[in-house]
């Protein structure tokens with residue numbers, strides 16, 4: 001009897017130990033991810049509207065679910081492009097969840113003067129990492145240049161989220177950008193990244209495996225920004241090249257991390 005009881009206690013301890021560290025990632029379209037440990041939660045690039053046929057966006061039903069059920073404590077944005085961010089949806093959310101905070105570069109936060117004490121601006125003058133703590137969540141923001149010459153004036157920021165001892169990196173719309181030695185300047189390789197959320201084109205580089213290992217060194221990779229119109233053959237060849245990578249293509253699909 002005593003043995004049985006002891007076994008039961010041990011099993012319970014190990015189950016609660018596991019569940020405390022479990023993180024769920026829920027896909028919300030394009031580069032949108034909702035991260036939750038069941039207690040605290042963050043939504044990154046999760047509030048935007050239809051931008052074109054190549055960008056998956058959260059439906060009205062999913063937006064309602066974000067308001068009523070998911071209720072992220074923090075809403076973070078990498079940059080102002082319409083496939084990542086909507087001013088109106090963000091204001092609606094800050095009004096509906098009075099405890100929520102918003103993070104972004106100045107091009108984002110300048111739109112929220114009415115919510116002043118609930119807004120954090122990530123500076124983009126250099127690559128310095130800027131860290132804040134909100135409840136159980138640690139948020140580090142840093143400048144990461146937007147890919148493409150025509151977007152040179154877009155302030156793109158990346159985030160490292162620490163949630164239940166996991167470190168999740170989200171880089172926004174960037175690329176390897178060797179012409180400015182971007183990833184040498186970011187210094188992410190010693191940040192103990194568990195999960196890297198990347199736009200899928202960063203995986204298409206001929207040297208992607210080596211670049212990821214050298215500059216980010218994550219335990220897991222989540223690929224996003226995949227067009228709903230991508231050719232099945234192209235997606236399949238990427239999946240074949242990267243059998244361990246999670247390729248997100250369906251709204252509300254979940255990964256346990």
Ligand SMILES: [Zn+2]
Pocket residue numbers: 079081146173
């Ligand atoms: Zn963009």
